[in-house]
Amino acid sequence: MPSLIDIRRRIRSVKNTQQITKAMKMVSAAKLRRAQDRVIAARPYSRLLQRMLSNIAQAASEGSENETHPLLAQRPEQRVLVVLITADGGLAGAFNSNIIKSAVKFASDHAGLQVEYELVGRKGRDAFRKRRAKISGEYAGLFMKPVRREDATSIAHKIAERFANAEIDAVYVMVNQFKSVVAPEMATHRILPVEIPEAKTNIDYIYEQDPVELLKGLLPRYVENQIYQAMIESYAAYQAARMTAMDAASSNAADMLESLTLNMNRVRQASITREIIEIVGGAAALD
16 A cells, blocks of 8 residues: 555645646637637638639630640549648647548558658658658648648648649548537548539629639639648647647546545545554553
């Protein structure tokens, strides 16, 4: 049985840890609020951009030119690039491990293809370095501060250029999307070649510029927005997962403190009882 001093030392250690987890929960909650506002504000723009792309693509297909934009080129998938978005930090439950396992499963399901990774986030980079996977790019430290569109733009330009040069045949994004504070939602979607959604309504717009030229300018912006949206979704989901994990850790620390306090009282009571018995026994021996 541990001594009273050991139990008190353990209680003091657990209390210090609980203070840290509570502070980390509050920090993540504050960051989550701002990240959630950015996600909610960006979603209407993404939907409108997708609808605009659909309308312009429909108008461009009705023109006389049959030129195909490089980002629309459909090729047999032999060389696949996976843009894996993880976090730069841990202490968020299974946030990073689940998306990494999903990326490993994706590679095993496409064993006959050449799969390489564009790793956004330190946790994904470290995991696939150990696995000696084929890595085409690493971006660590981007999530140590709020996500910048410039970072997403540079990543999008790189993968779009590689796709246009036929170095890769398809690009998939794997990300934890922010759906609720309770749990993120893992998603895998293909961003290249760009799939033009069908227009729900046939509206005859008047374009000041040729629709084909508009489509050429809109497609790279669409890819940039897909990367940026995925990054801010992942950042918000990470803060939610971290807040939930720190709340659970604080609750577990409270339960542990209750158990240790009860054990300490039992040890102290047993010690007092033993001392009383020794005193009574010594007094009886003197008589």
